[in-house]
Amino acid sequence: MLVVGLGVALLCALATNVAFLCRHRGASSVDTVEWRRPWRTSKALWTARWFAIGMGVALVAWLLHVAALALAPITLVQIVISGGLVLVAVIAERYFGISVGKKQWIAIAVMAAGLALVTGTVPAPKGAHSSYSVRGMILFQMVAIGIAAVFMLSERLAQRTRYAIALGAAAGMLFAASDAALKAITKHVGDDGLVGVLSPWLIPCVLASVMGFFASARSLQDKDAVAVISLTTVGSTVATIIGGAVVFRDPMASQPLVLALQLTGFLCVCVAAGMIPAPVRAVDEVTEDQPEPESEQGREREPQRVPAHA
Secondary structure (H helix, E strand, C coil), X not given: CHHHHHHHHHHHHHHHHHHHHHHHHHHHCCCCCCCCCHHHHHHHHHHCHHHHHHHHHHHHHHHHHHHHHHHCCHHHHHHHHHHCCHHHHHHHHHHCCCCCCHHHHHHHHHHHHHHHHHHHCCCCCCCCCXXXXXXXXXXXXXXXXXXXXXXXXXXXXXXXXXXXXXXXXXXXXXXXXXXXXXXXXXXXXXXXXXXXXXXXXHHHHHHHHHHHHHHHHHHCCCCCXXXXXXXXXXXXXXXXXXXXXXXXXXXXXXXXXXXXXXXHHHHHHHHHHHHCCCCCCHHHHHHHHCCXXXXXXXXXXXCCCCCCCC
């Protein structure tokens, strides 16, 4: 059963990365995502065939994740899924025509190893741990949603080259915030029945989910899809671990050796995050290929065509 569970976890990692790449192809075929026009943007995304396929594959990945958790310990499942990050480069280069440089290959390998260390050194919680800290939940939701809102609404950040990569990491944080709120809602449903769905945490759950959908779609419109997907995975994994400790009081590593391995994993992730973005050439290439638009003064100096009868 353990081997079967780990095999299902590997399939989950494969499906997750395929879903990201399909959504990247679909999102790249539509106009720039605008969260100020949610209905128009959502309609454009869902009518893009590859994006709809990616969302369907993402649903399959979620079902595989649930099945893997039922067959194997959560720690081992998370290690396999984290290590499966390497698959995104293989699939992107071989089946989606996305070029992955040598430096990016190394960064992805280091990042996958770091995530595996981080998740593998987190002690397994005893029981479901459905109880939570209200203050911790409020703080966690405010930080995750607040950071994402700054990235999504700041025009200055939107004009920077690495905006999509930062937005991808913020999307991962939003997914973790939504999961934390959903876990709190399940406690109230268990205590009060279906009325528990109307918990106050339904608001941040829906808000984080909707913001995460648009933030992820906008980040996947970037050409450097491998970097965006990797940083989204990192943001989700790290934020989930922090949320588990702050909100649900899940135990953290305390033994010196285990703590040292965990810190090493975090260091690997941070180093790899700085290495993974591909060199920026797209803007320069577009500028060189396209002629400069005529200025208003140039148009004014253009001689007027004189009618024949004059």
